[in-house]
Amino acid sequence: MHGIIFSLFNKFVRENYGQVMTTRISRISGMGYKFHDARKSYPDEEFTALLDTACQELEQPRDELLERFGYYITPTLLEEHASLINENWSCIDFLERVDPIIHGAMRKPEIGASPPTLIADRVSENELTIEYRSGRSMDAMGVGIIKAVGKHYGHAVNVEELDAEEGRKVLKVTLTSV
């Protein structure tokens, strides 16, 4: 997992639960004071250890914490990658282009991230399906990001799971207020 995500996760826990809890989760997960550079990638197991420990210590189900985390990080992701986002795009335009343009940029060697594949299929002006593919099974984080992207564009968003199997999930995204 990329250092960007470690650094945002650390900030998420610190801002919501305080420094003492952040240090505690880091210690119990075996990460101690390890610094994750936001320009490098680290083994997925390190993020899983932090996430699992956070779920245990904060008494939160994994998907719930991941969704909240995704929602929390979105304004930062949008702000820091504004140069990749065309200001004329609608919410659906944006979601359609995350994989080829935004995650695509993250996959370039100078960043070196390996974000999930998101295959978008526009159903109508207010609806699209997104097929999530990743061995990390962190689609709940994607649900949080999608809801926050909706808020950014002034929409309420409904996300429904259409289909699921190991490493793959199909989500139907509907903008409920336009």
Ligand code: HEM
């Ligand atoms: C400005 C927008 C976005 C940026 C800059 C961004 C960037 C990233 C980066 C850097 C990672 C880490 C990958 C790695 O560690 O190798 C990531 C992971 C992820 N992204 Fe995005 N992303 C954006 C939007 C979205 C959207 C709209 C979704 C919605 C489905 C999404 C879903 C995910 C998920 C679920 C992961 C977790 C890793 C996984 O499941 O394999 N992202 N993203």
